[in-house]
Amino acid sequence: MSSSSVDPLAPQIEWLTRLVGYDTTSALSNLTLIDDVEAYLKSHGVEAWQVPNEEGTKANLYAVVGPMVAGGVVLSGHTDVVPVAGQDWHTDPFTVVEKDALFYGRGTCDMKAFSAIGLSLVPDMIAADLKHPIIFALSYDEEIGCLGAPDMIDRIVAEVPTPAAVIVGEPTSMKVVDGHKGIASYHVEVTGFTTHSSQTDRGVSAVMMAARLIVWIEEEAKRLAAQPPAKGGFYPPYSTMTVNVVSGGTQLNIMAAQCSFDFDLRTVPGDDPADIIARLAAFAAEIEAEMKAKDAGCGITITQMTNAPCLAPKDHNPAADLCKAITGQNHTEVVAYCAEAGQFQQAGLSTVICGPGSIDQAHQANEFISREQLAAGTDFMRLLIKRLSV
Numbered sequence: 001m002s003s004s005s006v007d008p009l010a011p012q013i014e015w016l017t018r019l020v021g022y023d024t025t026s027a028l029s030n031l032t033l034i035d036d037v038e039a040y041l042k043s044h045g046v047e048a049w050q051v052p053n054e055e056g057t058k059a060n061l062y063a064v065v066g067p068m069v070a071g072g073v074v075l076s077g078h079t080d081v082v083p084v085a086g087q088d089w090h091t092d093p094f095t096v097v098e099k100d101a102l103f104y105g106r107g108t109c110d111m112k113a114f115s116a117i118g119l120s121l122v123p124d125m126i127a128a129d130l131k132h133p134i135i136f137a138l139s140y141d142e143e144i145g146c147l148g149a150p151d152m153i154d155r156i157v158a159e160v161p162t163p164a165a166v167i168v169g170e171p172t173s174m175k176v177v178d179g180h181k182g183i184a185s186y187h188v189e190v191t192g193f194t195t196h197s198s199q200t201d202r203g204v205s206a207v208m209m210a211a212r213l214i215v216w217i218e219e220e221a222k223r224l225a226a227q228p229p230a231k232g233g234f235y236p237p238y239s240t241m242t243v244n245v246v247s248g249g250t251q252l253n254i255m256a257a258q259c260s261f262d263f264d265l266r267t268v269p270g271d272d273p274a275d276i277i278a279r280l281a282a283f284a285a286e287i288e289a290e291m292k293a294k295d296a297g298c299g300i301t302i303t304q305m306t307n308a309p310c311l312a313p314k315d316h317n318p319a320a321d322l323c324k325a326i327t328g329q330n331h332t333e334v335v336a337y338c339a340e341a342g343q344f345q346q347a348g349l350s351t352v353i354c355g356p357g358s359i360d361q362a363h364q365a366n367e368f369i370s371r372e373q374l375a376a377g378t379d380f381m382r383l384l385i386k387r388l389s390v
Contacts, residue, residue, distance in 0.1 A: 009371065012378055013103070015116035016369075017096040019079075020105040026080040026144045033079055034059045037119065037138065041065075044122050048136070049159075051152045058140040060152035062160075065122060066130030066388070070161040073322070073388060074135045074349070076168040076340060077115035078142030078149075081107040087365035101371040108369040109357035114169025117356070117377045121385065128389040135163060142340055145185065145306025149340040153347045162349075165319035167384075168341040169355030171362060171369075172333075174376045176323045177353035179232045179334035181239075182310035182342055184273040185264040187303045188213060188284075190248070193295035194257040203255030204291045204298050207248045210259040213300070214243050216283050217263055220276065230268035232313045232334045239267040241276075262305070266338070269312035277302070309342040311351060319352035326383045327354070335359070354380075 007013065022033040034050060041048045041063050048063035066072065084093040084106055091097045093106040103113075115138060125134055137156060140148035156163075170177075190210045195203030221241040229237030241263060248259025265273050284300045291298035313334060314320075320332050332352075337359065344351040356377030357369040 009374055009378065011120035012117050012374055013096070013098075015120040016103060016108060016113055016374070019112040019116050020096050020107050021094055023094050024080050024107070025083050026141055027083070029057045030079045030140050031057070031059060034061050034138065037061060040119065041122065041136070044126060046122065046126075049155070051155055053140065053148065058148065060140060060148050061136070061138045062152055062156055063136045064133045064160060065125045065136070066133035068161060069132060071164045072133035072135050072161070073384065074137050074156065074163050074166040074344070075114070075118045076137045076139070076149075076166055076344065077111050077118075078139045078340065079112075079115070080140055080143050081110070081112075082143050082363045084365075089365050091366070098371075102368040103371070103374065104366055104368045106367055109171050109367050110359075110362035111170050111355060111357070113357055113369045113374055114355040114377060117374070117381050121378075121381055124382070125385055128385050130385070130388050131390065132164070132388045134385070134388060135160060139340060145183070146308035146338065146340050146343060147306065149343050153343055157347050157349070164350065165322050166341070166344040166349045166351040167319065167323065168339055168344070168351065168353045170339050170353050171355050171357030171359050172335070172353055173358050173373065174327060174354060174356055174380060176320055176327060176329050176332045177335050178311065178317055178320045178332040179234070179269070179313040180311045180339055180341060180353065181234060181336055182267045182273065182308055183264055183338040184267070184277075184307040185262065185305045186277070187262050187305055188260060189301045189303070190259045191297065191299045192255060192257050192259070192291065193298055195255045197253045197255055200255070202294065204294050205255045206259035207256040209287055209291060209300070210246070210248060210261055212287055213280070213284060214246075214261060216280060217241050217243055220280070224271070230270060232269070234268050234334050235336060237268070239265065239271045241265050266336070267310055269310050273307065277304075308338050308340070309346050311339070311341040311345055311353070317350055317352065319350040322387075323352050323354045326380055326387070
């Protein structure tokens with residue numbers, strides 16, 4: 001490309017740079033980004049609505065480009081990103097840098113490129129005289145449990161004529177994904193009774209009781225792994241349970257008064273997290289009764305932190321058919337990670353995942369999206385606009 005030629009991806013790169021420039025790490029507010037996008041859409045005559053969290057520190061945004069009629073397509077993208085702390089970045093994570101046809105920056109791949117492409121083509125959408133609308137749906141707090149999207153999805157279902165399809169633009173290298181696992185995460189707090197460690201007959205070690213629960217989770221994970229593989233080609237082909245954070249105890253010769261741990265449950269379609277947790281709760285109740293026999297102040301609490309449903313592959317999925325027609329693919333795939341797609345499906349909307357970039361780059365230091373993938377995503381979006389204009 002000569003220095004005098006115009007980069008055909010200039011609008012997309014401009015918007016990618018604009019979105020990445022906002023540090024929307026999940027622990028921070030995303031309002032500056034949301035306000036910017038809303039102002040941009042309104043400058044083009046597109047009405048947009050914010051759906052804030054209870055504190056008013058974050059917001060979803062949805063907007064309808066084109067006529068308020070049924071049969072539109074939702075473009076879903078989360079605005080939050082994972083932290084960069086402790087990672088060995090070679091460039092400023094919040095400044096897009098192109099090198100060797102790769103665009104580096106936090107969120108370039110996961111997943112601001114998809115939204116950048118859509119926003120850059122708003123003038124094209126308006127000029128195309130859409131017969132069915134394109135609906136932007138930008139969420140917050142996806143990275144910490146898909147917490148923000150449900151309120152926005154409820155609003156879209158209630159206020160927008162029923163869309164024909166939802167495309168969640170997570171990085172799939174533009175492959176069509178019609179299934180993902182669900183995820184539910186839990187915090188367990190165990191309260192024991194402190195004595196000197198030589199008086200085990202009087203005390204209750206919270207650490208020891210927590211260990212029994214953790215062993216139960218390990219055995220349950222083995223049971224789940226022994227079940228027949230789930231349909232659809234998930235890998236691993238079964239639900240998983242893992243404990244990855246544990247904290248408890250103060251000193252070697254003191255019976256631990258407190259112990260807590262966090263675990264997640266990643267389910268394939270057909271496995272109900274509620275059933276699995278009910279069995280854990282029943283076992284915890286047995287242990288708690290033993291503990292309270294020594295001291296009434298002992299106890300176990302299990303608190304759900306997140307719960308995002310799976311995206312179940314369907315024999316009839318108009319969203320997948322649409323994306324296959326645009327991309328020329330004749331098959332679909334499934335992924336092990338969780339996304340907001342299952343929440344849209346749970347609301348009754350035909351949903352698929354298809355977006356530019358590779359999941360291999362997500363959450364990594366020096367995250368990037370290739371120029372080739374940015375171009376592929378742009379071509380896809382242009383074809384989508386054309387289809388909705390017929």
